[in-house]
Amino acid sequence: MSDEIDSEIIQLLREDARRSIRDIATRVGLTVAPVKRRIDRLEQTGIINGYTVRVDTAKFESGLEAVVELRVAGNLELEMILAFAEDVPEVTEVLTLAGDPDALARIRAANIHDLQRVVNLLRTNGRVTGTKTLVILNSWSRFG
Template structure:
């Protein structure tokens, strides 16, 4: 279980995954060696599962981004939704939720026709009883 210093380290890495160990050590008031060991332990235990680059795709290409709310018949099984979503390359993320809707899928599509095709694919899964598609106009994130 992470302690308060681990939580500070995690917060600093959330803000900037490229932050140096030396910078983190300075900010949490430790030397480099114990911070390096803490980060290695957080990685080994799976608390830190990887490092990614957050890319503003609007500056790279003209794809559409959308979120699709999914309502599912019966008990929601995360594995079922993930197995289905993994077969659709345009689905970039799936979040299962408590309440209504049951899940949200984040989608990147080449254009509106491609988005419609992907939404139709999601609807053809026998467990999906309804969808609501929301096109993203702009994004903001605390961590990037």
Template sequence: MALTEIDSVDRRILDLLIEDGRRSVKEVADIVGLSPSPVRRRIERLEDRGIITGYTAVVDESGLSPTFEAFAELRFAGDTKVSDITASVKGIPEVTAVYTVAGDPDAIVHFRLDDLSHLHQVIDRIRRGGHVIGTKTLMVLDSWQRGRD
């Protein structure tokens, strides 16, 4: 996707929708100082250009079941393709995100798990996949995300 030029009003609209995707067009318009029609057109343009790709609910998983989060740093052999790094873990249901990164490690994987035993099982599964040459696991103690206060 080619980079798309956006102005400061578009950026403010994006920030407001990131903070609360259920904001009405009127509420966004009031905050940015425009009428609803141009704000609606700007949002539609951002959607059409693929900058806004969807809207989602933010769920506090701790209210659903006794889960915890963890990350694993993964290291691969030097000749492993980036697409193979992602493919090696994206089929694992406990994986919520995979970030391939430059440097060491090669990837950072985010998990949502039931307990420590479950974490062991998932890490063992990744290690048995054949491509991973090293792991480092980190358990999340607490978290904060912008717009989710």
């Protein structure tokens, strides 16, 4: 069970996952030991399930990024969407949605021709009935 201090710890880690436990302890008004125990518990219970690096791909990589709306036939479970998306390395993220569209796939492609190839791959899996591709010009993230 999480409380307000756990929420503060999570927020601080979202802002900077490399933040020291000492810094977190100072900011939440506890000593290092209880903050370490809280973080360990949050990890063990799966509330914190990993740490990652956010990369500004526009500064680091060439190419383009797009979001593809996917409409699927019938009731397609998340696992089925992931099964065909995980075989396409250019797909970096999949979100399933309530409503229309059924899912969004974030794609990183080398160029517009590569993007078209990836979208065609997604369309030919037999369950995707329609797509709409939106090329990302710029992005912003609260935590990035």
